[in-house]
Amino acid sequence: MLGxxxxxxxxxxxxxxxxxxxxIIAMTVLAVITLCISPDAGNAITSTVLILYVLxxxxxxxxxxVYVCWHFYKxxxxxxxxxxxxxxxxxxxxxxxxxxxAVLWMTGTTILIALSFFAMITAATGGAIFSITPEEWDMFLxxxxxxxxxxxxxxxxxxxxxxVFTILHxxxxxxxxxxVGQLFSTNKLAFSIVSGVVFYFAxxxxxxxxxxxxxxxxxxxxxxxxxxxxFLPVSSFxxxxxxxLIITAAFIAIYYLISAVIIRKxxxxx
Numbered sequence: 474m475l476g477x478x479x480x481x482x483x484x485x486x487x488x489x490x491x492x493x494x495x496x497i498i499a500m501t502v503l504a505v506i507t508l509c510i511s512p513d514a515g516n517a518i519t520s521t522v523l524i525l526y527v528l529x530x531x532x533x534x535x536x537x538x539v540y541v542c543w544h545f546y547k548x549x550x551x552x553x554x555x556x557x558x559x560x561x562x563x564x565x566x567x568x569x570x571x572x573x574x575a576v577l578w579m580t581g582t583t584i585l586i587a588l589s590f591f592a593m594i595t596a597a598t599g600g601a602i603f604s605i606t607p608e609e610w611d612m613f614l615x616x617x618x619x620x621x622x623x624x625x626x627x628x629x630x631x632x633x634x635x636x637v638f639t640i641l642h643x644x645x646x647x648x649x650x651x652x653v654g655q656l657f658s659t660n661k662l663a664f665s666i667v668s669g670v671v672f673y674f675a676x677x678x679x680x681x682x683x684x685x686x687x688x689x690x691x692x693x694x695x696x697x698x699x700x701x702x703x704f705l706p707v708s709s710f711x712x713x714x715x716x717x718l719i720i721t722a723a724f725i726a727i728y729y730l731i732s733a734v735i736i737r738k739x740x741x742x743x
Contacts, residue, residue, distance in 0.1 A: 478562060478570035483577070485548075489540055490578045493533050494585060500529045501589040508596040526593070530586055537582045541575040542647040546665065549736070550655035564736045572644065579640045631714070638721045645728035646672050652735035676724060683716055 504526040511519045548557050549567065557567060595602060605613075614625060650672055654665025 475566050475569055478560075478566055479573055482570045482574040486541070486544055486574060486578060490537065490582070493537055493582065497530065497533055497582075497585050497589055500526050501592055505592055505596040508593070530589065534582060534586060537579060538643070541578055541644065542651075545571050545575065545648060546651045546662070550651055550661065550740070554740070558740060564740070565733060568648070568732060568736050572648065575644050576637075576641055579644065580637065583636060583640065635718065635721075638718060638725065642721050642725050642728070645725055645732065646676075649728035649731040652732045656735065656739060672728075679720065683720055686716075 504522055507519055507522040547553055549571065558564070560567070647669065650669035651665045653668040654663070655661045657664045
């Protein structure tokens with residue numbers, strides 16, 4: 474049943490998201506062609522196209538985020554929610570299908586924008602990235618491994634996991650805020666926004682406390698290595714990165730529990 478709901482959710486949201494994807498591709502093609510014809514960024518036409526390109530991608534990402542969040546609220550907790558909750562499926566299946574679809578669309582948007590920037594960089598440099606020799610690549614890897622705290626493959630995996638966690642975290646925070654807001658009899662949307670603001674500031678407090686803890690670790694490491702050390706020990710950086718993932722995962726779990734409990738037992742569509 475979850476699979477059927479997921480397919481229906483993808484179909485229901487595909488019109489808007491596919492349109493946004495097409496706009497990204499069109500703007501990328503336009504910008505790449507402009508750079509190939511006139512690579513001088515100081516050219517008025519090239520500059521205008523590049524500015525429109527960047528502004529378009531930023532606007533598209535914002536629209537995608539707003540759309541997937543608004544779609545959840547509209548189809549789950551607004552008047553349209555009556556139809557959603559009359560389906561012969563469990564409330565958690567509804568939550569999971571919408572969450573999976575939202576994460577998939579936002580991950581796809583992020584990947585497409587990243588590929589778009591890669592195409593732009595390739596066009597701007599005349600494809601120089603593809604002219605790197607194996608010897609230069611090996612030298613780059615050696616320098617990376619000697620200058621950084623994490624091998625490049627692990628760093629790439631870490632960044633991908635962090636990106637997925639960030640997307641999942643934001644979506645679930647919005648879902649949790651919408652779930653809390655609908656508990657009120659009136660002004661549900663306003664209370665959802667207020668709940669989101671409260672969640673955000675609570676996160677900032679936790680992040681500041683965690684940052685201060687890491688900074689104290691920096692100072693302890695500096696003191697341990699001596700004042701003549703020409704580098705900052707990497708253990709604290711590793712602790713900071715791992716701590717960030719753990720905190721994000723904790724908030725993901727909290728927001729999921731809030732959303733799951735409310736959608737199962739406390740839906741208020743009055």
